[in-house]
Amino acid sequence: MVATEFTPVAALSGGVLIGASAVALMAATGRIAGISGIAARLLPPYDDDGFAGRLAFVLGVVVAPLIVALVTGSMPVPRIEATTPVLALAGLLVGFGAVWGNGCTSGHGVCGLSRLSMRSLVATAVFMATAIATVFLTRHVL
Amino acid sequence: MIVLLQFAIGLVFGLGLVVAGMSDPAKVLNFLDIAAIGSGGWDASLAFVMAGAIAVTFIGFRLVLRRDQPIFGERFHLPTARDLDSRIVAGPAIFGVGWGLAGFCPGPALTATLTGGAPAWLFLAAMFAGMAGARVLAARQVAPAAVRPPI
Numbered sequence: 001m002v003a004t005e006f007t008p009v010a011a012l013s014g015g016v017l018i019g020a021s022a023v024a025l026m027a028a029t030g031r032i033a034g035i036s037g038i039a040a041r042l043l044p045p046y047d048d049d050g051f052a053g054r055l056a057f058v059l060g061v062v063v064a065p066l067i068v069a070l071v072t073g074s075m076p077v078p079r080i081e082a083t084t085p086v087l088a089l090a091g092l093l094v095g096f097g098a099v100w101g102n103g104c105t106s107g108h109g110v111c112g113l114s115r116l117s118m119r120s121l122v123a124t125a126v127f128m129a130t131a132i133a134t135v136f137l138t139r140h141v142l
Numbered sequence: 143m144i145v146l147l148q149f150a151i152g153l154v155f156g157l158g159l160v161v162a163g164m165s166d167p168a169k170v171l172n173f174l175d176i177a178a179i180g181s182g183g184w185d186a187s188l189a190f191v192m193a194g195a196i197a198v199t200f201i202g203f204r205l206v207l208r209r210d211q212p213i214f215g216e217r218f219h220l221p222t223a224r225d226l227d228s229r230i231v232a233g234p235a236i237f238g239v240g241w242g243l244a245g246f247c248p249g250p251a252l253t254a255t256l257t258g259g260a261p262a263w264l265f266l267a268a269m270f271a272g273m274a275g276a277r278v279l280a281a282r283q284v285a286p287a288a289v290r291p292p293i
Contacts, residue, residue, distance in 0.1 A: 001175075002168035004185045011187040014162020015194020021155035022195070023202030028147055030212030031219050033155060035248040040273040053148040060152025061252045067153065068160045076160045078254045079168035080261045082244040087261055091251075091268025092275075093240030098248060099276035101233020102221070105247045106155075108234070109192060112221075114199035119223060119230050126231055127238035134242025135174040 001139065002079050022111055029053065034107025035061070036098035097127075144214045156253050162191040165253040167245025174242055233276075240272075 022033035029050075038054045041047075069075040082090060098104040101123050103112060108127075112120020159165045172178070172185035211217055241247050246254070246265050254262035 001171065001183070003183070004163075004166070004169045004172045004187075006185055007163055007187045008190045011162045011164075011190035012194040014158045014160070014164065015191040015196075016198050017154055017158030017161060018191065019158075019195035019198025019202065021151050021158060022199050023206060024151045024154065025148070026203060026212070026218070027206045027209075028144070028151065028213050028215075030215040030217060032221065033151075035155075035252065036273070039248055039252065039270070040277060043270065043274050043277065052145050056145045056149040057152035057155075058252060060149040060154075061156035061159070061249060062255045064153055064156025065160050065165065065253055065257045067157060075257055076165060078166050078250065078258045078262065080244070080246075080254075080258060080265075081168060081171065082261070084261070084264065087244050087265045088268045090240040090244035090246065091265040092272040093236050093243070094247060094251070094265075095240075095269035095272025095274075096276045097233045097235070097237025097240060097272075099233070099273045100229055100280070101237055102223070102230070104237060104249075105241075106249055110195045110199055111203075114196045114203055115220070117221065119221070119226060122226055123230055123234040127234035127241065130235045130238030131174050131242035132176055132238075134239045135171055136177050138243065139171075139175055140177050 002081060018106070018110065019114075022106070025057070032107055032111045034103050034111060036095075036104040037102070037107055040095075040099050101127075147214070155249065158191075158195070159249050159253050162194075163187055164191050165250045167250065170241075170245040170247075170250070174245075 025031055025033040038057055041054055042058065065076050103123060108120040108123040113124060163169045169185055169187060172183060173188040175184060178184045207218060244265060248269065251266050251269055255266065
């Protein structure tokens with residue numbers, strides 16, 4: 001495992017930006033800023049005419065690290081520890097589970113919880129529990 | 143115009159993920175590793191991401207939803223489902239296992255597109271495959287047998 005610093009101020013600031021983005025999307029388009037829902041609907045079948053807007057949103061997320069690199073002078077590189085087969089399995093589970101449960105960390109964990117949705121509360125409690133259990137098993141048991 | 147605005151809103155979301163450190167799977171896994179609290183290896187940062195985001199959306203959504211309609215739309219599209227069915231447990235349970243295995247959820251997987259190299263692309267490809275699979279399966283479940291497309 002890679003050691004990381006406790007960075008509460010940066011985390012809180014980033015969280016505020018995420019929240020501001022979700023509020024802006026709701027104000028502009030009337031939609032929940034759920035990344036998995038937006039990303040999954042880039043795939044057919046298309047049930048509305050929102051494709052271009054979703055693609056634009058996703059491209060905005062994708063280029064964000066470049067803006068950070070321009071401002072700070074260093075590229076924020078994700079430190080990926082998982083091996084190739086684990087990454088493939090994890091991707092399948094994340095994609096399938098997010099669509100099957102109608103949301104992920106953003107849709108349920110941020111937007112849903114702030115709307116006091118019982119479904120999102122259940123979803124968030126469940127994915128936090130299984131994620132924590134998975135890390136416990138892979139780091140401390142297996 | 144509206145498409146450009148959505149690009150900007152997505153950009154702010156992505157900036158939030160990167161600034162928060164959530165775009166880094168190492169940080170995510172150390173946050174989920176609560177057994178490391180005793181040894182000092184636990185990184186509590188990401189709890190602050192959620193706190194910051196929810197503080198803004200909790201107030202912001204209430205202000206926005208006082209309007210009759212969104213600025214560029216006819217109505218607000220809020221989730222209407224209320225029932226706690228099996229999918230609202232099974233989906234997040236599966237999602238959480240994947241999140242705990244690699245430290246990527248969908249947003250950080252997207253911010254890693256240009257910065258994470260081949261491992262990030264592999265995760266993204268698998269994620270979209272999983273999404274496609276779930277959509278196909280969900281459509282089969284909802285559609286009556288008579289109108290099911292042939293396999």
